[in-house]
Amino acid sequence: MRDAFEIRASDGMARVGRLTVPRAGVTVETPALMPVVNPNLQTISPRRLHDEFGAEILITNSYIIRNTDDLRERALEEGLHEMLDFPGAIVTDSGSFQLAEYGEIDTTTTEILQFQHEIGSDIGTPVDIPTPPDVSREQAEAELAATEAALADAEAVDTGEMLVNAPVQGSTYPDLREQAGVHAASTELDVFPVGAVVPLLNSYRYDDMIDVTAAAKRGLGADCPVHLFGAGHPMMFAHAAAVGCDLFDSAAYALYARDGRYLTVRGTEQLEDLAYLPCPCPICTEHDPDSLRELDEHEQENALAEHNLHVTFAEIRRVRQAIREGSLLELVEERARAHPASADGFRALLDHADQMEASDRVSKGTFFYTSPESARRPEVHRHHDRLQRLETPGKVLLTEFGEPAEHDHDAIWRVEPPFGPFPPSLSETYPLHAETPDRMEDVAYVAAADGVAALAAANPETTFTLGHDDWPDAALAALPEDVETEDLAALGES
Numbered sequence: 001m002r003d004a005f006e007i008r009a010s011d012g013m014a015r016v017g018r019l020t021v022p023r024a025g026v027t028v029e030t031p032a033l034m035p036v037v038n039p040n041l042q043t044i045s046p047r048r049l050h051d052e053f054g055a056e057i058l059i060t061n062s063y064i065i066r067n068t069d070d071l072r073e074r075a076l077e078e079g080l081h082e083m084l085d086f087p088g089a090i091v092t093d094s095g096s097f098q099l100a101e102y103g104e105i106d107t108t109t110t111e112i113l114q115f116q117h118e119i120g121s122d123i124g125t126p127v128d129i130p131t132p133p134d135v136s137r138e139q140a141e142a143e144l145a146a147t148e149a150a151l152a153d154a155e156a157v158d159t160g161e162m163l164v165n166a167p168v169q170g171s172t173y174p175d176l177r178e179q180a181g182v183h184a185a186s187t188e189l190d191v192f193p194v195g196a197v198v199p200l201l202n203s204y205r206y207d208d209m210i211d212v213t214a215a216a217k218r219g220l221g222a223d224c225p226v227h228l229f230g231a232g233h234p235m236m237f238a239h240a241a242a243v244g245c246d247l248f249d250s251a252a253y254a255l256y257a258r259d260g261r262y263l264t265v266r267g268t269e270q271l272e273d274l275a276y277l278p279c280p281c282p283i284c285t286e287h288d289p290d291s292l293r294e295l296d297e298h299e300q301e302n303a304l305a306e307h308n309l310h311v312t313f314a315e316i317r318r319v320r321q322a323i324r325e326g327s328l329l330e331l332v333e334e335r336a337r338a339h340p341a342s343a344d345g346f347r348a349l350l351d352h353a354d355q356m357e358a359s360d361r362v363s364k365g366t367f368f369y370t371s372p373e374s375a376r377r378p379e380v381h382r383h384h385d386r387l388q389r390l391e392t393p394g395k396v397l398l399t400e401f402g403e404p405a406e407h408d409h410d411a412i413w414r415v416e417p418p419f420g421p422f423p424p425s426l427s428e429t430y431p432l433h434a435e436t437p438d439r440m441e442d443v444a445y446v447a448a449a450d451g452v453a454a455l456a457a458a459n460p461e462t463t464f465t466l467g468h469d470d471w472p473d474a475a476l477a478a479l480p481e482d483v484e485t486e487d488l489a490a491l492g493e494s
Contacts, residue, residue, distance in 0.1 A: 004163060004190050005225040005246075011328040011364070012356035012378055013217060013244035016320050019057075019191075019225050021089040023161040024081075024122040026056060028089055030225065031241050031323075033316050034059040035309070036232070036251035037084065039071050043254040043305045046086035053309050056088045059249045062116045062124075063095030063105065075119040091249075092121040096128050096167070096195070109153040117159050123191055126154040128167040130196035130229075133208065140171035144180055151187050163190035165227070171196065172208055174215035181219020191225050192216075194245070198230035206236065206345030210243050214352045217244040222359065234265050234315035238332045239345045241319045243352070253312055257304035263311045266338035271304065281310035326364025329377055333370050350376040357382050367431035369440070375418035375447040379431040383419045384451050388458040390423070398452060399467035401488060415466065418444040420451015445475035456480045 009016040017030040035049050037060045049055040060080075065071045074083050080090050094112045095105045107115075109126040116124035128150050129143040147169045154164050166189035170176030177194075184192050194216045200209045213228065220226065225246045231237075232250025240248065252263065262269045264278065271292060277284035283292075283306050292303060322328040336346035349356075350373055357378035367379055374380075393410035398421045403412045413421045417440055422432050436444075449471070456464055457480070466479065470489040479485065 002190065002221075002223045002225075005223055007222070009324045010359060010361060011323045011326050012242060012360045013214075014241040014319075014323045014328050015244070015246065016323050017225065017246055019246070021057070021122045021163060023120075023163070024089040026087075026089050028056045029320070030246040031237065031316055031319055032057055032247055033232070033312060034091060034227075034247060034249040035253065036060070036249050037086075038251075038254070039065050039084070040068065043257065043302060044309065046084045049309070050086055050088050053313050055313075057091065057247075058084075058086060058088065059091040059093060060084065061095070062092035062112060062119065062121060063107065065092075065119065066107065066112070066115050079120040081120055089122045090120075091123040091165075092116045092119075092125060094125040094127045096125070096130055109150045110157055113154055113157045113159060113164065117157075117162050121162055123163040123165060124154075124159060125165040125167070125193075126150040128169060128195060130167075131169050131171040132196055133172045133199050133205070135171050137173060137176075140169075140173055140176055143171075144169050144176055147180070148183050151184065151189060155188055165189065165191045165193050167193045167195045167229070168216045168220070169195050170212070170216075172200075172212060174211055177212045177215035178219040181216040183219075185220045185224055191227055191247070192220055193227040193229045193247075195229045197228060201231060201233070201236065204339075204341035206239065206341045207348035209236075210239065210345050210348040210352070213240070213243045213245065214349075214355060218355065232312070233268075234263060234312045235267055235335060235338060235342065236345075237315050237319050238322070238328065238335045239342065239349060241323065242328055242332050242349055242356070248316075250312060253308035254305050257301045257308055260300070260304070262304060263308040265311065265315050265335065271300075279307065279311060281307055281314075283307040283310065326361065327368075330368050330370060333373060336373070337371075346373055347376075353378045353381050363430045365430075367434035369418065369434055369436040369444065372441040372443045375441075375444045380418050380447055380451075383422070383431070384454045387420065387422075387451055387455040390455065390458065392455070392459045392462040392464075394461070395463045395465075397465050397467060398455075399488070400469045401467065409465070415448060415452070415468070418447035420448040421455050442472040442474050445471045446478050449475040449478035452483060453478065453480050456483055 004020045006018045007015045019028045034057045037058050065075050113124050128147040131140050131143040151166050166184040168180045168184050170180045194213050197209050227247035228240050228245040231248050232252040260271045262271050274289040283303050322331045336342045360378050395410045397409040397412050398415045400415050413423050415421045465484040467486045467488045
């Protein structure tokens with residue numbers, strides 16, 4: 001077990017946790033946002049990030065500090081915390097971004113980790129190779145081997161109380177990502193960034209981001225805190241948390257502000273296009289779009305950066321609350337409606353429903369069916385698995401309605417799309433007391449039919465009759481041939 005990370009609440013693969021950072025003497029609640037601080041250009045000071053926005057942790061670039069004479073001298077003399085004036089935990093990147101951008105850097109893992117330790121970093125990073133998407137498998141394998149060698153070098157460095165990142169690479173090859181996760185988890189390192197996902201996010205390949213992260217999670221242990229490198233837009237936090245990420249870093253708040261862009265949880269708007277400010281943060285209550293546009297360039301950039309931070313931190317808090325109350329997937333569904341790429345990401349997430357179900361808690365508040373994707377949620381998979389373990393008497397009526405006044409069945413079970421059948425004794429247990437709409441898509445009835453099929457397969461000696469309310473043909477076709485059906489709507493019983 002890694003002593004630095006403790007899980008306090010979970011919802012599927014998502015978790016609220018506590019990351020203890022001993023060198024800083026702080027404990028960070030996760031999911032957490034790490035604002036990116038450019039040591040040469042600070043839009044919002046680190047002290048304000050801590051005091052006004054609640055940042056417990058930030059990330060800066062030790063390679064830039066090392067290669068900038070005045071910054072290097074200050075950092076070595078004063079220490080990183082004093083130089084930045086930040087009382088929380090400080091993570092330092094190694095120059096891997098510059099390596100990806102420019103092809104080479106003038107440092108090694110050993111050198112940069114020693115420098116990070118000397119300047120007082122709390123979580124350091126080795127020089128890994130961020131392999132971009134869609135490269136050849138040969139390139140991905142070779143660069144993954146180089147990253148794993150860097151992790152071995154990192155283990156050999158005496159870093160004292162400084163925690164050390166173990167990046168997980170592998171490009172867009174899920175098996176390589178899983179292999180990298182297994183290797184990283186086997187080291188004595190502490191935090192596990194999933195790297196090189198920014199190109200996927202920038203090109204709106206949210207489904208591929210989910211797939212590579214889920215693969216990395218399969219290799220990593222539950223006690224491994226996971227950082228999704230470069231994922232700083234609030235519209236993606238719910239998705240990323242749902243696939244098991246605990247830390248996010250964001251330069252978007254500053255970069256977008258510099259370009260006149262206004263963040264929302266649904267996407268990004270240009271300030272020049274806004275007629276209203278749809279946000280209750282202090283900036284948006286003190287201004288309207290015209291007054292923001294009238295500010296000089298520097299004041300406008302700062303105001304937009306503050307708004308962007310308020311929106312970003314608010315979404316982190318919203319995600320934490322959803323995890324604690326067991327409603328994160330409802331939040332993901334809501335966010336998935338904002339953009340087609342977000343919807344693709346949610347559907348990709350549900351492709352890993354079995355992986356989510358393995359760590360999902362058994363009972364929550366209420367299951368809300370809000371879209372066709374709800375029929376693919378882990379709770380539905382779990383119920384179908386349980387049906388295969390239930391025994392039934394000789395003759396069972398499965399019905400969407402109440403018990404008929406006269407019948408010759410040995411038992412009456414309820415059928416509820418998308419779950420399927422269940423005995424009366426389970427009717428008040430989660431998720432079977434779900435809130436569902438009156439008008440449901442065909443996929444919900446097909447899922448219920450799959451549940452009937454699971455129950456019938458586990459009890460071949462039982463005769464089943466399904467009393468349904470005008471189920472679609474696709475659902476009826478999914479039923480086993482030996483399950484009798486009665487359309488109760490046609491009989492006037494609905």
